[in-house]
Amino acid sequence: MGTISKRESLTFLGPSEALAMVMIYMGAKAFLGYPRLMAYQGLNAGWLLTVLGGLTAAAFWLAVSALLARFPGKSIVEINEIILGRPLGLGLNALILVYLVFSSGVFLRQFSESVIITALPDSPLSSLAGLFLLTVLIAAYFGLESISRNSHIALPFILIGVAAVLVSLYTFWDAKELLPILGAGAGPVLVHGLLGSSAYGEVLLLAILAPFFSFGANTIRKVGLIGIGVVMLYFAAITAVYLMVIPIPGATETLAPFYQLSRTIYVGRYYQRLESVFVLFWTYTAFLQLAIGLIVTALAAQATLKLPYYRPLLPALAVLFLSLALTPASLMENTIIEEYQLLYGGLFLFLVPFGVWALAALKEKAEKQ
Amino acid sequence: MKGNGARTVFAMLGLCLVLLPGCWGARETDELAYILTLGIDKGRENVINVTFQMALPRGKDEKGGGGEGGGEKEKTTETVSVEAASIFGALQLASAFSAREPTLIHNRTVVVSEEIAREGLAKYINPLLRSREIRRNTFIVVTPGKARDFIEKNLPPSEKNPARQFELAFSAAEYTGLMMDSIINEFSEDIKSPGCEAVTALVNVNEGRPGRESGLAAGEKAGLEAAFLPGEIARVGGNKIDIIGLAVFRGDRLAGYLNGSETRYYQMASGKFRSAIITFPDPENPEKDIIAMKLRKGRPPLVRVDLGGPVPKIDVDVILEGEILSIQSGINYELGEKERQLGDYLEGYITGEINKVIEKTQQEFQSDIFGFGDFTRRFFWTWREWQDFRWLDKYPKANIRAKTNLIIRRTGLMVRTIPVKGLPEGEKGK
Numbered sequence: 001m002g003t004i005s006k007r008e009s010l011t012f013l014g015p016s017e018a019l020a021m022v023m024i025y026m027g028a029k030a031f032l033g034y035p036r037l038m039a040y041q042g043l044n045a046g047w048l049l050t051v052l053g054g055l056t057a058a059a060f061w062l063a064v065s066a067l068l069a070r071f072p073g074k075s076i077v078e079i080n081e082i083i084l085g086r087p088l089g090l091g092l093n094a095l096i097l098v099y100l101v102f103s104s105g106v107f108l109r110q111f112s113e114s115v116i117i118t119a120l121p122d123s124p125l126s127s128l129a130g131l132f133l134l135t136v137l138i139a140a141y142f143g144l145e146s147i148s149r150n151s152h153i154a155l156p157f158i159l160i161g162v163a164a165v166l167v168s169l170y171t172f173w174d175a176k177e178l179l180p181i182l183g184a185g186a187g188p189v190l191v192h193g194l195l196g197s198s199a200y201g202e203v204l205l206l207a208i209l210a211p212f213f214s215f216g217a218n219t220i221r222k223v224g225l226i227g228i229g230v231v232m233l234y235f236a237a238i239t240a241v242y243l244m245v246i247p248i249p250g251a252t253e254t255l256a257p258f259y260q261l262s263r264t265i266y267v268g269r270y271y272q273r274l275e276s277v278f279v280l281f282w283t284y285t286a287f288l289q290l291a292i293g294l295i296v297t298a299l300a301a302q303a304t305l306k307l308p309y310y311r312p313l314l315p316a317l318a319v320l321f322l323s324l325a326l327t328p329a330s331l332m333e334n335t336i337i338e339e340y341q342l343l344y345g346g347l348f349l350f351l352v353p354f355g356v357w358a359l360a361a362l363k364e365k366a367e368k369q
Numbered sequence: 370m371k372g373n374g375a376r377t378v379f380a381m382l383g384l385c386l387v388l389l390p391g392c393w394g395a396r397e398t399d400e401l402a403y404i405l406t407l408g409i410d411k412g413r414e415n416v417i418n419v420t421f422q423m424a425l426p427r428g429k430d431e432k433g434g435g436g437e438g439g440g441e442k443e444k445t446t447e448t449v450s451v452e453a454a455s456i457f458g459a460l461q462l463a464s465a466f467s468a469r470e471p472t473l474i475h476n477r478t479v480v481v482s483e484e485i486a487r488e489g490l491a492k493y494i495n496p497l498l499r500s501r502e503i504r505r506n507t508f509i510v511v512t513p514g515k516a517r518d519f520i521e522k523n524l525p526p527s528e529k530n531p532a533r534q535f536e537l538a539f540s541a542a543e544y545t546g547l548m549m550d551s552i553i554n555e556f557s558e559d560i561k562s563p564g565c566e567a568v569t570a571l572v573n574v575n576e577g578r579p580g581r582e583s584g585l586a587a588g589e590k591a592g593l594e595a596a597f598l599p600g601e602i603a604r605v606g607g608n609k610i611d612i613i614g615l616a617v618f619r620g621d622r623l624a625g626y627l628n629g630s631e632t633r634y635y636q637m638a639s640g641k642f643r644s645a646i647i648t649f650p651d652p653e654n655p656e657k658d659i660i661a662m663k664l665r666k667g668r669p670p671l672v673r674v675d676l677g678g679p680v681p682k683i684d685v686d687v688i689l690e691g692e693i694l695s696i697q698s699g700i701n702y703e704l705g706e707k708e709r710q711l712g713d714y715l716e717g718y719i720t721g722e723i724n725k726v727i728e729k730t731q732q733e734f735q736s737d738i739f740g741f742g743d744f745t746r747r748f749f750w751t752w753r754e755w756q757d758f759r760w761l762d763k764y765p766k767a768n769i770r771a772k773t774n775l776i777i778r779r780t781g782l783m784v785r786t787i788p789v790k791g792l793p794e795g796e797k798g799k
């Protein structure tokens with residue numbers, strides 16, 4: 001069985017690069033409809049959903065990382081085949097691939113539509129998404145190392161930028177808007193909180209890229225947990241500030257909540273109209289998210305299909321991303337798809353490796369007996 | 370090295386691609402007509418009459434406007450009104466006679482006439498919230514007259530830019546309390562909230578009028594010092610507009626007005642008060658003398674809610690700090706028993722005024738503009754339970770009582786007042 005590590009043996013990423021990539025891959029959705037969806041599902045308790053989702057995702061991640069620890073140096077794609085056998089493993093990996101392509105397509109459409117609505121109203125969707133994807137394609141062509149280092153450099157700026165926007169809105173904060181504490185009610189909060197783990201599903205990136213890391217399974221587990229933890233704090237802070245500044249029921253209406261927040265900043269005459277700065281962060285984060293999505297999908301496809309190189313797959317995958325992005329007839333249709341993906345999509349990413357982990361544990365137990 | 374250089378150039382060219390989509394929407398700044406103030410009146414021929422105050426390019430040598438007797442002044446804005454079915458329809462029609470494309474990206478204020486506000490503002494606010502050109506921190510103000518008149522007559526002598534003028538004018542709320550800024554974000558949230566109602570700033574044209582003989586005693590006059598609606602302030606000269614008081618809404622419809630004085634007491638009870646200089650009747654000689662105090666917020670008001678009884682009970686503790694600015698009577702209120710006496714008197718006076726405003730909002734407006742309903746949230750676990758409690762229906766009958774806690778912190782640069790011709794009895798020789 002061919003492994004990714006043999007073919008890409010020159011690429012080894014450190015923990016901080018891996019952490020930066022996984023955080024950007026998971027966290028970029030906060031700049032699109034994620035805070036609105038949390039507000040819609042949890043009402044005043046929207047921020048609580050992000051925390052419950054994060055804790056659930058961390059529990060799932062512990063199982064996935066335990067699975068990785070059983071097969072050092074192997075990716076989840078390879079492990080699936082080892083545990084389930086070639087036909088079943090191939091089927092499962094194909095499903096993961098379909099999901100990766102699908103999620104990047106949805107993200108590309110949502111991002112492009114948000115840019116059209118907020119900044120470039122006269123630009124055609126296909127040109128905007130196409131030219132953006134071309135840039136992403138070039139980045140992916142340069143390889144994993146370039147993207148990971150780029151993420152590593154960009155992450156502190158993105159984190160500081162997000163924190164600056166949230167703090168700058170302090171004049172609009174009203175903590176009373178976070179009450180009643182259970183928002184939509186204990187049942188819905190719990191259910192949506194558990195389903196909210198989907199928002200952290202991209203942590204599986206670490207399992208796909210495991211052969212490219214210069215560190216072992218124990219560190220992969222830690223990187224995943226730290227990534228989920230920090231992103232969870234950011235999701236919770238963004239959603240809480242969003243709810244305090246644009247309270248329920250208005251919070252359920254906004255297309256791009258974080259952009260709207262950045263437009264609302266007014267700290268005196270000389271500190272306002274900051275969305276133009278935010279748009280730069282926003283665009284760059286989306287660029288990195290899609291570049292990570294493209295290369296991870298290509299590497300997963302390479303491992304699944306046992307191909308010697310991943311680069312020839314990039315243009316084909318980019319065309320798939322674009323086709324999927326242009327498929328929904330309207331923004332509203334894509335928003336509904338995005339909501340379903342945020343609700344259930346990541347859960348699929350967790351449940352599949354969780355099931356494989358459970359199967360591996362059962363097999364091991366049977367072998368011992 | 371050569372390979373790396375090519376890759377770098379390739380990467381940079383690639384990044385440039387991200388900028389290309391912007392070319393479709395490119396607009397040169399001299400192709401746009403920047404609207405600074407937007408006015409909405411009821412239309413005669415069509416649904417609404419929309420007024421745009423547009424910035425004129427700097428250096429344009431037209432002359433016009435100018436204050437009374439002020440000679441010629443460079444004209445910095447142009448005001449046009451268009452009748453249309455919607456705000457955006459009016460924008461399109463404005464292009465028919467404006468060479469430049471009108472844009473709202475620099476609009477800072479929306480002025481709405483009373484007539485429109487009484488019909489309901491939601492249908493006019495929603496399109497503004499949806500628009501990419503309008504920011505949620507745009508000011509929204511109501512005028513009892515016509516929005517067009519207000520915008521046209523607003524010619525501040527010291528400020529060319531109306532956007533900046535409103536920013537500066539509303540910043541005066543911090544030291545007068547007579548007005549309060551109101552932005553679209555807060556307004557739109559308040560008209561949808563089950564816990565509070567909306568207010569906006571109130572503005573109007575003031576053509577100027579000299580003061581009239583009222584026949585009231587000094588103390589009574591002191592109480593009415595700031596009790597004006599815009600357009601009623603006794604003054605001559607200056608810009609022909611007033612920004613004072615508040616427009617009170619029930620739902621999205623205008624319910625009534627608070628004058629400047631009531632606006633101060635409203636802000637004290639709602640925690641929005643910063644500071645103001647307020648004139649009170651002298652407690653020992655209310656017929657003749659007054660006392661001027663600078664009051665500032667000590668702490669946010671403490672609001673205690675009791676939902677146990679047949680009607681909700683709310684106690685509001687307003688915490689203020691004061692500085693004596695003037696004692697006309699010469700009575701030594703700065704020290705000892707007199708200081709306590711003055712403090713008690715002012716606490717009672719302010720409490721009475723706050724309670725009057727609360728009562729007015731309960732009986733006349735039936736509108737919880739204080740946001741007391743938001744303090745009832747903590748008694749409920751879920752939004753649905755809180756919504757079903759229907760606070761806004763209960764507000765008019767709620768038992769709400771304010772109490773003021775005033776600490777006189779300073780007495781200006783004087784520590785005591787000596788009456789004309791000598792020390793008071795008991796103070797001699799000490």
